[in-house]
Amino acid sequence: MTTLLRPRLLGVLLIAIAFLVAPMLVSGQPYLLRIVTTAAIYAIAAYGLNIILGLTGQLSLAHGAFFGVGAYIVGLATTDHDWSFWTAFGVAILATTVLGYASGLIALRTQGAYFAIFTMALGFLIFIIIIRWESVTHAHSGVSGIKLPESIGPLDFSDPVVLYYLVILFLAGAAYMTHAILHSNAGRSLVAIRTSEDLAKSIGVNVGVSKQLAYTASAGFAGLAGGLFATLNGFIGADSASIDLTFQFLLFLLIGGMGTVMGPVVGSVLVAFLFELLQGLESYRFIVLGPIIVLLVIFAPRGIVGYLNDFLTSRRSRRASPPPSGGPDGRNGGADGRSGSGPDQGTAPDRPHATSAAAATSEGGL
Amino acid sequence: MLLEVRGLGKAFGGLHAVRDVDFDVPEGRVTAIIGPNGAGKSTLFNLLAGFYRPTAGTVTFDGKNITGMQPHQTVRAGIARTFQTTHLFEGASVLDNVRAACVVRSSSHALDAVLHTPRHRRDEKRSLDTSMSELEFVGVAHLRDEIASTLPQEAQKRISIAQALATEPRLLLLDEPAAGTNDEETEAFGSLIREIVARGVTVCLVEHKMSMVMNLADQIVVLDHGQRIAVGTPDDIRSNPLVIEAYLGADADTTGVTT
Numbered sequence: 001m002t003t004l005l006r007p008r009l010l011g012v013l014l015i016a017i018a019f020l021v022a023p024m025l026v027s028g029q030p031y032l033l034r035i036v037t038t039a040a041i042y043a044i045a046a047y048g049l050n051i052i053l054g055l056t057g058q059l060s061l062a063h064g065a066f067f068g069v070g071a072y073i074v075g076l077a078t079t080d081h082d083w084s085f086w087t088a089f090g091v092a093i094l095a096t097t098v099l100g101y102a103s104g105l106i107a108l109r110t111q112g113a114y115f116a117i118f119t120m121a122l123g124f125l126i127f128i129i130i131i132r133w134e135s136v137t138h139a140h141s142g143v144s145g146i147k148l149p150e151s152i153g154p155l156d157f158s159d160p161v162v163l164y165y166l167v168i169l170f171l172a173g174a175a176y177m178t179h180a181i182l183h184s185n186a187g188r189s190l191v192a193i194r195t196s197e198d199l200a201k202s203i204g205v206n207v208g209v210s211k212q213l214a215y216t217a218s219a220g221f222a223g224l225a226g227g228l229f230a231t232l233n234g235f236i237g238a239d240s241a242s243i244d245l246t247f248q249f250l251l252f253l254l255i256g257g258m259g260t261v262m263g264p265v266v267g268s269v270l271v272a273f274l275f276e277l278l279q280g281l282e283s284y285r286f287i288v289l290g291p292i293i294v295l296l297v298i299f300a301p302r303g304i305v306g307y308l309n310d311f312l313t314s315r316r317s318r319r320a321s322p323p324p325s326g327g328p329d330g331r332n333g334g335a336d337g338r339s340g341s342g343p344d345q346g347t348a349p350d351r352p353h354a355t356s357a358a359a360a361t362s363e364g365g366l
Numbered sequence: 367m368l369l370e371v372r373g374l375g376k377a378f379g380g381l382h383a384v385r386d387v388d389f390d391v392p393e394g395r396v397t398a399i400i401g402p403n404g405a406g407k408s409t410l411f412n413l414l415a416g417f418y419r420p421t422a423g424t425v426t427f428d429g430k431n432i433t434g435m436q437p438h439q440t441v442r443a444g445i446a447r448t449f450q451t452t453h454l455f456e457g458a459s460v461l462d463n464v465r466a467a468c469v470v471r472s473s474s475h476a477l478d479a480v481l482h483t484p485r486h487r488r489d490e491k492r493s494l495d496t497s498m499s500e501l502e503f504v505g506v507a508h509l510r511d512e513i514a515s516t517l518p519q520e521a522q523k524r525i526s527i528a529q530a531l532a533t534e535p536r537l538l539l540l541d542e543p544a545a546g547t548n549d550e551e552t553e554a555f556g557s558l559i560r561e562i563v564a565r566g567v568t569v570c571l572v573e574h575k576m577s578m579v580m581n582l583a584d585q586i587v588v589l590d591h592g593q594r595i596a597v598g599t600p601d602d603i604r605s606n607p608l609v610i611e612a613y614l615g616a617d618a619d620t621t622g623v624t625t
């Protein structure tokens with residue numbers, strides 16, 4: 001067991017250290033620090049999506065809209081209503097959680113693709129409310145002058161580095177929660193639902209309640225990330241609630257690895273930097289990004305972290321027993337592929353690039 | 367009686383898959399449900415386990431009315447089931463497959479896991495112990511770290527029985543436990559089922575292999591076209607003309623019902 005844990009633990013430590021020293025590495029370049037901070041905020045939202053999609057297998061397309069609701073609550077409350085950031089932030093998390101719970105009561109009556117369609121409609125509804133309800137949301141002119149967090153003792157959040165560490169604190173919390181849930185009965189119930197709802201029922205999982213909790217938690221994470229996004233930028237527009245954002249989170253998960261502990265953060269940071277590198281291409285950057293995603297779905301359907309996990313697991317089982325009858329494959333074979341994980345071949349000879357920092361991270365599936 | 371089924375029925379639209387079925391499952395015994403293909407055996411199991419909601423009748427388990435309960439409630443009440451086609455969590459280890467089934471007997475929830483409370487740690491330890499002892503019981507403990515879906519069919523069937531046992535049932539519903547196994551393996555499953563009964567778990571099984579049914583069952587319930595046409599000991603059933611007719615068609619004069 002210890003030999004198995006070591007490379008994963010090492011990977012997690014490397015990522016943690018990289019985040020801790022990042023401000024030193026980019027000191028004097030506030031723009032780069034802002035990119036890292038934004039990526040970390042997106043990663044928190046991706047952790048939310050990871051709970052409902054990665055663990056539970058339900059594709060929620062309202063995720064970007066929940067992010068937007070969190071951002072707008074912080075934005076509007078701290079400007080038009082002059083609340084303190086901390087109050088607004090708390091209310092934003094609470095409100096998105098409640099919104100997630102309430103919409104889940106209806107949305108989760110649907111299954112598979114219908115759940116995706118329903119939540120996409122919900123996302124559009126929220127987006128339309130934001131761009132149409134001008135008297136409250138300022139529609140296209142957006143919200144500007146959003147407050148920074150008020151200082152706590154010696155912590156002055158107007159310093160971008162301090163704000164960065166605040167975000168990292170929440171990010172670490174999100175990663176830890178994912179780890180704890182994944183390795184508990186609650187997490188095993190969720191993964192059971194992802195694999196096969198019938199099997200989950202037969203071992204006594206209350207499928208309805210479990211999905212409801214996962215969806216509610218995912219909305220809360222999105223709201224939290226949205227609130228941080230608003231305060232970091234100082235300005236938000238309706239694009240912070242758009243469906244594009246949902247697909248962006250989906251992309252982070254797909255690249256990083258759905259249902260893994262470190263996947264969301266690895267995916268968010270890699271894509272953020274990829275976007276930066278390709279910025280000169282503007283919207284043509286998807287021409288580069290598209291093929292990368294296609295290759296990834298074919299050769300590493302469980303993302304970079306999932307691929308590394310499989311790699312470690314297969315190496316271990318090869319060592320443990322001479323002839324494994326087949327490579328350890330993905331998951332979701334019995335279900336109807338609603339998690340969108342693509343084909344189940346998890347082993348391919350090609351090794352993903354740019355993983356030196358992410359080398360061998362986190363724990364695998366169930 | 368551990369389980370009492372009265373007037374149970376399930377109609378899908380106008381089709382009566384199960385109609386007016388009565389039987390009792392005595393505690394500590396093996397009850398087999400047999401019948402030709404399409405007789406409603408699997409539907410009956412789905413009704414007992416709460417996967418389908420009955421359109422008529424009642425199911426009483428241990429004196430408690432469980433008619434129309436959800437599967438997670440019936441599992442909690444003490445009824446576990448396996449599936450006809452082996453269902454396991456793919457990509458997960460054998461141990462994790464069984465450990466997942468300990469959820470139902472645990473009292474800790476997500477918040478306990480996040481805060482790492484003593485209750486969570488106690489539950490985790492208990493889950494591990496239960497899973498390991500069930501894996502040992504069905505004889506696949508040495509495969510604990512293998513990926514379950516890569517193992518041979520026979521091992522997978524044993525794992526799903528361990529999974530069902532890990533929910534700590536009083537009644538175990540086995541849907542064709544010996545389907546797709548050879549004679550030797552069928553024999554082995556027979557003795558495994560006897561050991562399960564010896565532990566005090568009542569077994570109710572659907573099976574096509576008559577040799578196994580006749581050897582194991584204390585009581586046999588025969589279904590045909592969704593209706594119960596006979597109930598009795600293996601000897602009663604073997605010589606029951608209605609059963610012979612259902613299996614072999616009218617005018618058959620053989621006594622041994624074999625498939």
